[in-house]
């Protein structure tokens with residue numbers, strides 16, 4: 001199968017089933033250890049940086065990915081850390097879009 005980071009998010013307007021726990025855990029295995037799942041509802045990534053400039057640059061790059069993919073994570077950050085939460089609002093759960101976005105975000109720092 002094509003690597004997650006090479007794929008693109010597909011428009012999701014509902015009507016798709018949210019991923020079940022076993023799909024979630026299989027997809028999580030394709031991401032870095034920074035990501036954990038919060039039940040089947042969302043995945044959370046924790047990123048550390050050496051200073052505010054590096055953190056802010058990362059946040060800007062994540063926002064750019066979100067714009068290009070039309071899939072939007074919640075982003076919170078401080079001086080040297082950033083937390084990304086991904087879920088697919090349209091289906092109230094996780095879809096491939098969340099894992100594709102997470103894999104692209106991983107690529108920024110790996």
Ligand SMILES: C[C@H](O)[C@H](O)[C@H]1CNC2=NC(N)=NC(=O)C2=N1
Pocket residue numbers: 010011012070071072073086087088089090091
């Ligand atoms: C039409 C467009 O694809 C949708 O409105 C997108 C926009 N960004 C989104 N982002 C997230 N996280 N979940 C969504 O369901 C979603 N829907």
